[in-house]
Amino acid sequence: MTPNINLIKSLWSGIILFGFFLTLHQCGAIDKEKTLVLGCKNFTEQIILGEIIAQAIEDNTDLSVMRKWNLGGTMICHQALISGEIDLYPEYTGTAYINILNNQHIKDATDTYQIVQSAYQKKFQCKWLPPFGINNTYTITVRKSDAIQRKWRTISDLKLDSINLSAGFTSEFMVRHDGYPQLKQKYNLDFAKVVDLEPGLMYQAIANNNIDVICGFSTDGRIPAFDLVSLKDDLHFFPPYYAAPVIRLDALQKHPELKQIFDKLSHSIDNKKMQEMNLLVDEKKINPTIVAQNFLQEFNF
Amino acid sequence: MNDSLYLFLLNHLPALGQKTMEHFILTGIAVSGAILIGIPFGILASRRIMVRKIFFTIAGIIQTIPSLAMLAFLLPFLGIGVIPAIVALILYALLPISRNTYTGITEIDPSILEASDGLGFSHNQRLYLVEIPIALPTIIAGIRTAAVICVGVATLSAFIGAGGLGDFINRGLSMNNTRLILLGAIPSGIMAIALDITIGAIEHKFSWKNKS
Numbered sequence: 001m002t003p004n005i006n007l008i009k010s011l012w013s014g015i016i017l018f019g020f021f022l023t024l025h026q027c028g029a030i031d032k033e034k035t036l037v038l039g040c041k042n043f044t045e046q047i048i049l050g051e052i053i054a055q056a057i058e059d060n061t062d063l064s065v066m067r068k069w070n071l072g073g074t075m076i077c078h079q080a081l082i083s084g085e086i087d088l089y090p091e092y093t094g095t096a097y098i099n100i101l102n103n104q105h106i107k108d109a110t111d112t113y114q115i116v117q118s119a120y121q122k123k124f125q126c127k128w129l130p131p132f133g134i135n136n137t138y139t140i141t142v143r144k145s146d147a148i149q150r151k152w153r154t155i156s157d158l159k160l161d162s163i164n165l166s167a168g169f170t171s172e173f174m175v176r177h178d179g180y181p182q183l184k185q186k187y188n189l190d191f192a193k194v195v196d197l198e199p200g201l202m203y204q205a206i207a208n209n210n211i212d213v214i215c216g217f218s219t220d221g222r223i224p225a226f227d228l229v230s231l232k233d234d235l236h237f238f239p240p241y242y243a244a245p246v247i248r249l250d251a252l253q254k255h256p257e258l259k260q261i262f263d264k265l266s267h268s269i270d271n272k273k274m275q276e277m278n279l280l281v282d283e284k285k286i287n288p289t290i291v292a293q294n295f296l297q298e299f300n301f
Numbered sequence: 302m303n304d305s306l307y308l309f310l311l312n313h314l315p316a317l318g319q320k321t322m323e324h325f326i327l328t329g330i331a332v333s334g335a336i337l338i339g340i341p342f343g344i345l346a347s348r349r350i351m352v353r354k355i356f357f358t359i360a361g362i363i364q365t366i367p368s369l370a371m372l373a374f375l376l377p378f379l380g381i382g383v384i385p386a387i388v389a390l391i392l393y394a395l396l397p398i399s400r401n402t403y404t405g406i407t408e409i410d411p412s413i414l415e416a417s418d419g420l421g422f423s424h425n426q427r428l429y430l431v432e433i434p435i436a437l438p439t440i441i442a443g444i445r446t447a448a449v450i451c452v453g454v455a456t457l458s459a460f461i462g463a464g465g466l467g468d469f470i471n472r473g474l475s476m477n478n479t480r481l482i483l484l485g486a487i488p489s490g491i492m493a494i495a496l497d498i499t500i501g502a503i504e505h506k507f508s509w510k511n512k513s
Contacts, residue, residue, distance in 0.1 A: 076477070099476075168381065170475070171459065174468075174472055175472045175478070176476070195381065195461075195464075196462055196472070197460065198369065198372075198460035198461070198471075200373070201381070201461060205461075208376060208380065210376075210381045211381065211462075
């Protein structure tokens with residue numbers, strides 16, 4: 001019996017010790033009044049934007065930042081924000097306009113921003129801060145060599161050729177309100193084959209000549225890196241997707257010093273700069289923390 | 302998401318039938334392919350120690366490769382669509398089938414093998430008349446494991462445009478649409494259970510212990 005009792009004793013002390021450290025970890029050094037909880041979605045650009053915001057806050061205020069990166073998608077970030085689990089995350093105007101507020105009619109960039117701004121204040125007690133300056137919209141993307149050879153400049157140019165082309169889109173693009181089914185109607189496209197592809201493999205598949213058309217993201221560095229080109233959305237099908245931080249009103253009221261940081265970050269990044277930063281992380285495998293740090297240094301923040 | 306469940310099912314019924322069929326065919330071809338490759342290698346492994354070491358090491362390493370990495374690796378050679386999906390599935394199904402074949406054959410009571418040698422059986426006769434029939438329930442159990450794994454892993458084919466129930470799951474996940482996720486997940490779950498029960502019944506039928 002003796003060894004058993006010893007075993008149980010040590011097990012118990014182990015569990016108690018574990019619980020003790022867990023409590024310490026949970027409530028330990030964190031001062032809630034002085035901490036801002038930041039979230040972001042689960043893709044490269046979001047983590048870079050999140051890091052830029054986090055480091056700008058850490059460097060310029062006495063607030064500490066708790067990072068909750070890689071949350072699984074728009075809806076999870078949004079729920080976390082309105083329930084107060086996070087105070088801030090970067091969102092895109094078009095995503096909020098279509099996916100969260102369930103609007104259908106596409107507006108221009110300024111109108112979209114104003115509509116989501118007033119809806120968020122009324123419905124969710126959140127505020128859209130000044131946009132970063134990047135517009136990460138979907139772009140119908142083809143190989144540069146094809147575009148030159150067949151004189152494609154706009155999505156409308158694909159209409160006649162589409163019967164001989166195969167397309168690969170992300171699963172999300174296949175079901176969105178602003179995705180393939182509506183695009184097909186608007187532009188009268190009739191592709192020979194349309195398949196679902198994983199976003200990373202999509203770029204590889206078009207570079208490898210397995211498909212001819214993909215839905216790229218306009219800030220994705222792989223578009224220039226893989227010798228691809230975006231076709232102009234001549235019928236204005238895609239809504240504007242300007243990235244901006246969204247913050248809870250109570251957090252902004254509690255920390256008014258945040259305002260000047262976001263005013264300074266406003267329009268600090270253009271699509272080309274974002275493509276470069278995304279490429280550094282996606283292809284060169286550089287840590288987003290370092291990419292964000294370099295950006296802030298260059299920007300003299 | 303606003304329409305009723307009835308309408309949702311009605312709208313998706315034709316697609317559901319098609320995706321379920323695609324999923325089943327992918328699984329079927331992959332398991333058949335894995336049987337054709339896995340059983341001979343399992344038998345060979347029971348004869349030659351080098352084959353056993355090399356083959357099971359490779360098959361074991363393959364098993365640990367994440368599915369997305371496997372597809373990214375196959376893409377430059379096989380492109381996208383059904384073929385790379387089937388190759389990836391065969392690679393994942395190989396280990397349970399070959400491993401069970403090897404185990405089934407090596408665990409036969411040596412006295413039975415001595416008796417068959419005593420009867421003057423040739424190598425081939427011993428294999429087809431003694432070893433395979435006795436190992437068969439174990440081999441079928443391996444096929445059963447492989448089939449269940451394949452139904453699950455076949456959802457990966459949605460990453461490379463090979464269709465299947467994974468399309469619903471990926472589309473649902475990307476839009477946080479639970480109904481769409483379940484439309485893919487429930488039928489694939491049912492398919493896995495149905496295959497498990499069916500092959501289990503076949504396994505039981507071939508079990509030589511039942512006949513004695």
